[in-house]
Amino acid sequence: MSNTPAHESLPTIRADRNGKDGALGGVGGNGDGPVVVGLDIGGSKTHGALWVGGTLVREARAGSANVQNVTPAEATGNLRALFEELLAPTQAHDVGLVVAGSGGVDTAADAERLRGLIAPNTPNAAIDVVHDTRLILAAGGARTGIAVIAGTGSVAWGVGDDGREARSGGWGYLLGDEGSGYWVAREAVRRALHRHDLGMRPDTLDTAVLALNGVGAVPELIGLFHSGAGRTYWAAQSRAVFDAARDGHEDAAAIVDRAAADLTRLVLDVATVIGVPGPIVLGGGLAMHQPDLQARLRARLAAEGVTAVVFLTEDPVMGAKFLAGGRA
Structure with a gap:
């Protein structure tokens, strides 16, 4: 940790x-x-x-x-x-x-x-x-443990049996929010732009990103990203990555895996400070509704000895x- x-x-x-x-x-x-x-x-x-x-x-x-x-x-x-x-x-x-x-x-x-x-x-x-x-x-249903939000943004907070509290992340999209919906979508846009700079044709993930944003060429994503479209808008685009990962797209799967790694780091940061490994309760749109992310989080947390993991169903x-x- x-x-x-x-x-x-x-x-x-x-x-x-x-x-x-x-x-x-x-x-x-x-x-x-x-x-x-x-x-x-x-x-x-x-x-x-x-x-x-x-x-x-x-x-x-x-x-x-x-x-x-x-x-x-x-x-x-x-x-x-x-x-x-x-x-x-x-x-x-x-x-x-x-x-x-x-x-x-x-x-x-x-x-x-x-x-x-x-x-x-x-x-x-x-x-x-x-x-x-x-x-x-x-x-x-827990009074002590660690809560994680993975939605538009990301943050972890926990409280131990002695009342000691700690937090990791939640600094907003300009400073962090790794593993969030905004972060996942931004990584897909960055990937598309990098591939375009290398002279590569759009693949299935790039094409899905273009379609979701209603643009016909990768360079148009730059202006759109710096326009009035906010982080809520971009977080909604993260579904393109999860859909592509589900269909076997390697780079999309790698983005999801990095999201799981970043969220796991938030948990471990908090656990180190408050001295308790769980339970871990995860909520937010990504954590509650993306099975691939859930599976990767369970695996990474289990590798760190954290097995009391609950994904909210309400x-x-x-x-x-x-x-x-x-x-x-």
């Missing part, structure tokens, strides 16, 4: 509608029991869930509310649309607790900013803002109920 130094603990903001820190006397609600909202705010979408008295009663989805990916105005609008779908008109005041997990929550200021965007939609609620890796671990937002239960 590597000797990566410990990272700062990821912040949790617990505050009532007046911004006062403190635990809830109860999570509020109506005659049917406490009303709790969970939010999983990813790079491409926001997934909300509503529990009343511990029973899941509704889910809703909207665009991303992560201000690293969208403007504050877009985040505000997406949250408003989600809450309008998630809550009945009179339910907003009944919500006692919101548990929101989001990428990009790296400081207390980040968490407070997101709390401010959420608060107008649930005026009586306490709001807990956590890094989205905490939702992953909670959705796996959405990470379901971890909000687990966290809410621990809070109450």
